[in-house]
Amino acid sequence: MLRDSGTAHEELPMSKVPNFVARFFLRACSAIEASLFSSNRTEELTVMRYAIVIERGPTSYGAYVPDLPGCAAAAETREGVLELIREAIEFHLEEMQAEGITVPEPTSSAEYVVVGAS
Numbered sequence: 001m002l003r004d005s006g007t008a009h010e011e012l013p014m015s016k017v018p019n020f021v022a023r024f025f026l027r028a029c030s031a032i033e034a035s036l037f038s039s040n041r042t043e044e045l046t047v048m049r050y051a052i053v054i055e056r057g058p059t060s061y062g063a064y065v066p067d068l069p070g071c072a073a074a075a076e077t078r079e080g081v082l083e084l085i086r087e088a089i090e091f092h093l094e095e096m097q098a099e100g101i102t103v104p105e106p107t108s109s110a111e112y113v114v115v116g117a118s
Helices: 019-037 080-097
Strands: 053-056 060-063 072-076
Touching: 053 080, 060 080, 072 080
Parallel strands: none
Antiparallel strands: 053 060, 060 072
């Protein structure tokens, strides 16, 4: 069973969880376990900085990554969506690498424009 973190939703039987969600959950558990029990981490990490867009809806926040189509997250709070989109990006990149797909370099950026409104 999977539970929605911090909300009062019902538990969802694994048979009704989409495959990609179940894979994400299992990978996340494996990654946590590996990092807890690995005493000699010698692999080098390439750090990439992806721009994200956060949108506030009537009852939740959503986030997506313009450079990674299909990579998105939603949560009840801004902090929650930031945490989930970071995890979603990591999972998205791991899956791309596992499938032999070239990971795209980050190219998007964000700016704010100030305008007067009447």
